[in-house]
Amino acid sequence: MMETRWQALDPRAALLWRAQGVVRVLIGLTPIGIGLVVGMTFLWSLHTALVVGAGLLGLALVQAVTWPSFSWRAFRYAVRDDALLVQQGVLFQHTVAIPRHRIQHADLRQGPIDRAWGLTTLIVFTAAGVGLDASIPGLDEEVAEKLRDLLLKDTGEGGI
């Protein structure tokens, strides 16, 4: 039986996700929160609206800070001789197996926060569609490059 050696993500990935989550909440949700508070003043007093708005923002921040730990623990991947396996998801669990010879190409992507942390996302494509088939975020740059080269080394016929 072929051994599956599961790999966890770089621990910095959880930190990265936290930072991204907090930025998303502050930039994306704060204007919505202010709008909600203004709207709620028509129903309640300003004080109540501010308390409810601050509470919602606080909950979103707590979620952004704590959830990445669960996501990090749920994420794992394995490169076998025959296939790439990626498992993720806390509430909705998703495991994908991509036969190695089916891999068409692989991308390495880095956003500004990823770059600051020295992390990279590896995205793997097959001929199945126009979207990505699997992605492994939070990889150390060097590890990501090695993994990409390994996956593209023996991709076989890859026919459709």
Added chain:
Amino acid sequence: MAETATPPTGGATGWRGLEPASLLINLLPDLWRTVRSGWPLLLAIVVGGGARSAVDLGFLALFLGLSLGRTIIHFLTLRFRLNNGKLEIQSGLLGRRNRVIEPAHIQNTELVQNPFHRVFGLVELRIETAGEGGAEGLLSALSVADATALQNQLRRSPGAHAEAGAGHEDEIEHNGLVEVLGYGVSVGRAGAALVVYGVAQEWARQFQPTLLQSTMARPGAGFVLLAVFVALGYVYSVGSSVIRYYGFRLFRSTDGLRTESGLFTRRRVQVPAGRVQLLRINETVLRRIMGYATVQIETAGSNTAAVQQGAPRGAASEAMIPMVAQDLLPETLDAVLPGYAQAAPLVWQPSAQLALISSILRGGLRWTLLLGLFGHFIAPALGFGRMDQLGGIGLLFGAWTGWRDWGTAGWKLTSALVLVRRGFLSRETALVPRSKVQSVHLLQGPLQRRFGVWQVHVWVAGGTLVTPEITEEDARRIFGALGGESPLSGSPPRSGQPPSPPGTQPAQPSS
């Protein structure tokens, strides 16, 4: 055909262009595209009492001029040739485009002949590959002989999926007018008719309230109006089916499959051998009563285009057999996808026992909402008064269909195929050759975890096959067979901490 002065070099034929009649054939579709893209402006001209002032006429002339210019440029600049067996297409005046299509990458070719083509004895050749969305090669006006010759040359080029000695074709399916009419009726447009009816009533309420009141005051008027709209929906459905599938025929040769159909615009789709990725067999209740099924044939070609345009995966099909008699279905499927016969007899593996609960819940919720909303909002508009009790009937009916959905669902793995069947009222069976599987996905949501059931999604280049909710053991079998050793083996699928590789310590997240 317009020949250019470029001589053939090496293994290349000379550059060729479109027939001059393409100027007329392409002008109308291009004008239509221009009108569609500039419809707000045209609407303003028409509603504003336009086409009278010089400015309005100037805009209309601009639309016509743009289309005319594009059509002329297209005719003058489009050139194609076969270069070492590959199709090379050049086009564009300012932005030149040169595209080389490898015969080995061609998923299907299509000859389309609309009434304008027919007048001039021409045809449009569309070539689809798996590489990009849409027709990658589009030659809009060739003579039938040239298009067929080019199609054959591409099929016989090195690397193309054709076998030596190909040529003889067997007709394996033919739909007469009655069958096409039956298909149109079984497609149904009752839902769309209801929506149109609702919109029309809302429009009348806003702009013709007295007319609406006087009409609806008559007894049974609402019901009659609804029946008229539903009937119109069916007329539209049957009419569009006849226009699209009249004279449908399916042929098989060693080259692959070929379909032809169409009342006004004839479409001839060629699917090379070995390019079929996915088959879907749709058997709605009405079709089952008629004793027929519809078969959709998917390749890697237009599905990517459809997905790019926002359609769900698997929504587009390269070719479709509108109606296949149930007793002829096994041999037709075996002709389309060799290996099917070995899968018969189809003894389905059942879905998980506990999936029955979620199936009943889903069915009950769906029909309660549907009939509840109908009884609360639409029934009063029809003059029947509020019928909230329909929600309760919907709950019971939905629970029954959920139970029947669960009983219908099943899966099967053979040495060559993956087969899945789902749905009771609208039964669909999907078949995927195992050799075409690109990736396998194992999914479990929170409710499914509660019941200990899983779903497996099998991705191929032509779409996705989704299993019903199955047990962990069955999920492991399918996942292991298609994606290598199952990751579920050994320990439970998720224990909170991913197992670390031997000899290493699992990493801990920073806090």
